Amino acid sequence: MTSDLFPDGLHQQLSIFSLTSDAGSSQAPSEPPVKAVPTPEDQLRLARGGELVPDDEYSLARVVHSHSVVWKDYFVLRYADIVSTAMTPKHECWWLDLQCGTGRLYEVGGSYHQSIAMRVLDLPRPFHGYFYNDLDGDCISALTPRVARPDRNTHVRNDDVNSQALLDAIFATVPRSALVTVYADQQGIDMNVDVLVALARRYPKLDVLINFPATGYARAMHGAHGLAQGAGTAPNFSKAGRGLNHTSPEALFGWDAAETRRRVRAQFEQELAREGLDQVETKPVRLHRTNAVIYDLVLASRNPFAAKFFREATAREPSGQRVMDLGL
Ligand SMILES: C[S@@+](CC[C@H](N)C(=O)[O-])C[C@H]1O[C@@H](n2cnc3c(N)ncnc32)[C@H](O)[C@@H]1O
Numbered sequence: 001m002t003s004d005l006f007p008d009g010l011h012q013q014l015s016i017f018s019l020t021s022d023a024g025s026s027q028a029p030s031e032p033p034v035k036a037v038p039t040p041e042d043q044l045r046l047a048r049g050g051e052l053v054p055d056d057e058y059s060l061a062r063v064v065h066s067h068s069v070v071w072k073d074y075f076v077l078r079y080a081d082i083v084s085t086a087m088t089p090k091h092e093c094w095w096l097d098l099q100c101g102t103g104r105l106y107e108v109g110g111s112y113h114q115s116i117a118m119r120v121l122d123l124p125r126p127f128h129g130y131f132y133n134d135l136d137g138d139c140i141s142a143l144t145p146r147v148a149r150p151d152r153n154t155h156v157r158n159d160d161v162n163s164q165a166l167l168d169a170i171f172a173t174v175p176r177s178a179l180v181t182v183y184a185d186q187q188g189i190d191m192n193v194d195v196l197v198a199l200a201r202r203y204p205k206l207d208v209l210i211n212f213p214a215t216g217y218a219r220a221m222h223g224a225h226g227l228a229q230g231a232g233t234a235p236n237f238s239k240a241g242r243g244l245n246h247t248s249p250e251a252l253f254g255w256d257a258a259e260t261r262r263r264v265r266a267q268f269e270q271e272l273a274r275e276g277l278d279q280v281e282t283k284p285v286r287l288h289r290t291n292a293v294i295y296d297l298v299l300a301s302r303n304p305f306a307a308k309f310f311r312e313a314t315a316r317e318p319s320g321q322r323v324m325d326l327g328l
Contacts, residue, residue, distance in 0.1 A: 052138060053106050060142040061106040062115070071318060072285040072295055076183060076209060077119050079299070079313035083181055083207070084125045086309070091179040091205070093127045095120050096170065098161045098184045098191065100132040102142035116183065117143060121152050127181075131173060133157040133166055161191045167198050176202060184210040189217055189243045193271045197245070200275035207301040208277060209310075212268065214261040214296055217243065221253045221260055240264075245271050265296070272300045279307040283314040
């Protein structure tokens with residue numbers, strides 16, 4: 001950790017991670033002891049947000065099929081920790097989670113985990129405010145009591161991420177002068193980049209942390225390609241166009257899926273760069289078994305410090321965690 005970022009050593013004292021330790025000894029997020037409950041896989045139900053199951057807190061957890069997802073959360077939490085430690089003494093800092101889920105994860109064949117929505121509440125230097133949203137009413141019913149803590153300034157909404165109602169609620173709650181970190185962990189390609197553009201116009205100090213679905217976009221467009229050969233799914237260029245704010249999304253269709261992903265990413269970054277968020281960093285999150293990229297965790301900001309924080313947060317893999325992947 002460079003001393004210009006944390007001149008008073010505050011981060012080293014307060015961080016839940018050991019950022020100054022040697023590579024490979026960074027500490028995985030701690031977990032409360034797992035309670036013994038019957039395996040709930042047979043109680044799966046499909047919800048808007050994928051699969052939910054009754055959990056060990058007599059509530060609902062979101063099912064994750066890959067331990068890689070838990071790894072991605074590690075990088076997000078580490079970033080939140082660095083930002084809150086460095087910036088809360090100087091700025092009013094807010095955490096916006098646009099697709100927050102239930103607050104709890106169930107890793108198939110494994111154990112329960114607090115999701116990011118909960119973990120950010122327990123940072124040593126908490127954010128001044130937390131704003132949560134999810135379209136799924138069941139997710140919100142599960143999350144609301146979990147985040148209703150008297151010692152935290154939390155707000156919860158149950159809106160479509162692409163709605164004006166959500167933007168209005170955020171604008172009415174989060175001060176314009178705040179340093180805002182918006183986390184978007186979307187389902188498929190359901191969030192339009194316009195949402196981030198609107199937030200960027202409202203908040204001069206906005207940092208975007210997004211689980212960017214380049215593969216989801218490529219899949220939508222290459223499904224159309226397959227259909228032309230009689231073997232694919234229905235084309236969904238219009239959804240891709242809406243998501244990326246592109247009037248001719250066919251232009252993003254590459255000669256192979258990798259090229260489509262590259263063009264899609266470039267289009268997304270261009271939309272944010274137009275609003276001045278041109279400091280961009282990316283951390284591919286891979287399946288441990290196959291090494292295939294399942295997510296691109298992307299940071300976009302106007303401030304080079306945010307990019308520096310992100311590089312710091314993602315510099316090391318979370319040692320101490322299992323490397324065996326359970327498969328998608
Ligand atoms: C991949 S899950 C992530 C949830 C959460 N971050 C977690 O770790 O549990 C995506 C979430 O997006 C929500 N979602 C899907 N479409 C949405 C929309 N249009 N607006 C808001 N939330 C949506 C789902 O209900 C789901 O909870």
